Amino acid sequence: MAKVVTEHDYKRGIEVLRTQIDAKIASYLSSCVNCGLCAEACLFYTETGDPRYTPIYKVEPMRRLWQREQTFAGKIGKALGFGRDLTEADFAEWQEMTYDSCTLCGRCSMVCPVGNDIAYMIRKQREAFSAAGYTPKGLQEASTRALEIGSPMGVTWKALSAQIGHVEKATGLMIPVDVQGADYMTLFSSMEIMNFPEYIEAIARIFDAAGVSWTVSSKAFEATNSGIQIGSSEIARELVSRVVDAAEGFGCKYVISPECGHAYTAIRWDGPNLIGRPYEFEVVHILELLDQLRQQGRLQTEGIDERHLTFHDPCQIVRRGGVEQEPRNLLGMVAPNFEEMPDRGIVNWCCGGGGGLSANEEAHDLRTTVFKVKKRQLEAVGVETMVTACANCRIVMEEALEHYEMPVVVEGVTELLAAHLKPKADAPQSAD
Amino acid sequence: MFLEFVEGPLWYIAVVIFLVGIAIRIYEVLARGVKPDLAVPRTDGMAGALRTIVTRSWTAKGFSSGAVFHLIAGYMFHIGLFVLIIFAAPHVVFIEERILGFGWTPAPHWVFIVAADLAFAGLVLLWLRRMMHPVMRQISTFDDHAAAVLTFVVMFTGCMALLLSHDSLRAIHMLTVCMLMIYFPFSRLMHAFTFVISRSYTGAVMGRKGVQA
Numbered sequence: 269m270a271k272v273v274t275e276h277d278y279k280r281g282i283e284v285l286r287t288q289i290d291a292k293i294a295s296y297l298s299s300c301v302n303c304g305l306c307a308e309a310c311l312f313y314t315e316t317g318d319p320r321y322t323p324i325y326k327v328e329p330m331r332r333l334w335q336r337e338q339t340f341a342g343k344i345g346k347a348l349g350f351g352r353d354l355t356e357a358d359f360a361e362w363q364e365m366t367y368d369s370c371t372l373c374g375r376c377s378m379v380c381p382v383g384n385d386i387a388y389m390i391r392k393q394r395e396a397f398s399a400a401g402y403t404p405k406g407l408q409e410a411s412t413r414a415l416e417i418g419s420p421m422g423v424t425w426k427a428l429s430a431q432i433g434h435v436e437k438a439t440g441l442m443i444p445v446d447v448q449g450a451d452y453m454t455l456f457s458s459m460e461i462m463n464f465p466e467y468i469e470a471i472a473r474i475f476d477a478a479g480v481s482w483t484v485s486s487k488a489f490e491a492t493n494s495g496i497q498i499g500s501s502e503i504a505r506e507l508v509s510r511v512v513d514a515a516e517g518f519g520c521k522y523v524i525s526p527e528c529g530h531a532y533t534a535i536r537w538d539g540p541n542l543i544g545r546p547y548e549f550e551v552v553h554i555l556e557l558l559d560q561l562r563q564q565g566r567l568q569t570e571g572i573d574e575r576h577l578t579f580h581d582p583c584q585i586v587r588r589g590g591v592e593q594e595p596r597n598l599l600g601m602v603a604p605n606f607e608e609m610p611d612r613g614i615v616n617w618c619c620g621g622g623g624g625l626s627a628n629e630e631a632h633d634l635r636t637t638v639f640k641v642k643k644r645q646l647e648a649v650g651v652e653t654m655v656t657a658c659a660n661c662r663i664v665m666e667e668a669l670e671h672y673e674m675p676v677v678v679e680g681v682t683e684l685l686a687a688h689l690k691p692k693a694d695a696p697q698s699a700d
Numbered sequence: 701m702f703l704e705f706v707e708g709p710l711w712y713i714a715v716v717i718f719l720v721g722i723a724i725r726i727y728e729v730l731a732r733g734v735k736p737d738l739a740v741p742r743t744d745g746m747a748g749a750l751r752t753i754v755t756r757s758w759t760a761k762g763f764s765s766g767a768v769f770h771l772i773a774g775y776m777f778h779i780g781l782f783v784l785i786i787f788a789a790p791h792v793v794f795i796e797e798r799i800l801g802f803g804w805t806p807a808p809h810w811v812f813i814v815a816a817d818l819a820f821a822g823l824v825l826l827w828l829r830r831m832m833h834p835v836m837r838q839i840s841t842f843d844d845h846a847a848a849v850l851t852f853v854v855m856f857t858g859c860m861a862l863l864l865s866h867d868s869l870r871a872i873h874m875l876t877v878c879m880l881m882i883y884f885p886f887s888r889l890m891h892a893f894t895f896v897i898s899r900s901y902t903g904a905v906m907g908r909k910g911v912q913a
Contacts, residue, residue, distance in 0.1 A: 299898040308766030319838035341886040383899030540738035590910030615762030
């Protein structure tokens with residue numbers, strides 16, 4: 269089993285950092301002209317004014333190592349005794365920049381004039397810091413729980429089973445568990461299971477109405493992946509493999525990624541590369557599936573939500589995941605007059621809790637500070653309800669809204685649709 | 701004598717270092733390789749790469765407010781410099797006689813003046829920003845300043861040589877050009893070539909995800 273490194277070993281970190289610099293990163297480092305535009309795209313800089321939070325500066329250890337060891341000018345300089353190697357102090361200093369002040373939201377990657385994907389560089393730098401043991405305690409503990417218990421929040425199958433029991437009682441529906449040959453295997457995030465079980469109820473009702481063949485795995489129900497956040501491909505691979513083994517064991521055609529941002533990145537985009545092969549199934553985000561059902565006429569709603577709504581684009585689902593139009597199509601069914609925030613879609617501002625920050629207590633105050641940008645976005649539209657599609661965004665924003673005493677309610681897209689679901693008797697039935 | 705040296709042996713040495721250096725730098729980048737992406741793409745990566753090569757030439761919608769100064773100064777400098785290098789009359793003659801064997805119609809004198817003004821103003825503005833803005837001071841390295849100074853000196857000596865038409869000024873300009881060409885592959889000036897690669901990689905990845913980056 270993969271392990272979380274908790275002992276400091278910066279030399280190990282340097283070894284790993286060397287291996288992370290591929291042609292992409294080498295081209296990024298060769299192209300960067302230190303223009304500083306990425307700072308203007310980063311909420312940690314805009315909301316604090318601290319120049320250390322300039323995204324490209326966060327990967328300074330990577331740049332130094334590349335410059336010194338992987339360019340011919342650097343090699344000559346090193347041979348002549350110029351410059352210095354990375355030290356333990358560098359790892360200690362840059363841990364904050366690598367974890368506490370970056371949500372991997374990728375907004376900086378959208379503005380760089382030479383096209384540098386800085387979020388990718390930070391993700392790769394995290395591999396080195398993770399191997400060196402320079403990681404936030406909260407992420408270490410979450411990753412350990414994910415490996416040992418199966419969930420970063422320590423949610424067991426028994427806990428989910430209990431929630432399923434509550435949902436079955438509330439809906440009168442049977443939640444399918446470990447069904448061989450089901451079309452779809454559904455994943456949940458721990459946050460949904462413990463904080464927002466209404467998501468489970470919502471998909472149960474929608475899937476029942478739409479005639480979706482689905483199942484939950486008692487062995488692999490957790491969608492989140494702490495390995496992606498802490499920056500350990502080894503941990504990430506093990507967590508993804510559990511889902512892959514379960515889905516392929518059931519012979520499922522699809523795995524549904526839930527309303528969780530980084531879970532989608534982990535299972536949809538990183539997963540095949542982590543396990544070294546394509547899946548035998550397809551990964552579909554719940555928003556993509558709901559939009560497909562809408563197009564097929566299998567998702568039918570009734571009534572209009574008259575509240576003043578806006579939509580928060582989760583970074584990993586929209587900017588880093590490509591699911592931008594689907595939530596808008598779905599919101600259009602029940603809230604056609606929802607108002608977009610000033611920055612939206614692929615340029616939306618992060619909630620401040622991605623990339624593992626929500627599990628990183630050392631970054632709590634900074635996370636709350638950088639929420640000010642979301643606060644301004646919300647004040648610009650003056651809504652009473654914000655809909656989103658990520659349980660992590662939701663819990664982070666709910667806490668920050670409470671802190672800033674803003675009377676804005678946060679809801680999930682799936683939950684909102686389920687609230688307007690046309691009763692089954694009226695909806696056309698369809699086999700898959 | 702000095703002019704013969706800088707336009708003769710030194711020029712050839714500079715050209716060799718410039719070309720070989722760039723080739724090595726690009727090889728250093730590409731040789732590191734990228735693992736194939738095994739995730740099923742949503743859309744075509746190649747189209748995404750081509751799109752991003754073009755679209756990163758301007759600031760994406762939603763980012764312009766914080767980038768206005770940089771965008772304007774950057775365009776002033778790069779467009780001005782491009783016109784100076786390619787269309788200044790002495791450069792056209794030099795390129796025809798010493799490099800390609802053919803030339804083209806040079807820009808009229810007033811275009812040269814406008815281009816020079818733009819390039820100087822853009823470079824100075826960008827450099828001032830580098831020295832005054834807290835972010836720029838935090839991230840700037842010796843290389844950033846060295847490249848800016850060298851480029852400024854090359855442009856300045858070039859303008860002096862053209863306006864005063866004196867062999868010694870021409871020799872000084874050629875000397876600074878050779879210095880810049882020798883320094884080029886060792887510096888961030890490499891972005892003039894590698895930006896195509898970096899934009900392509902990001903564009904391809906985002907294109908596969910169906911994101912218009």
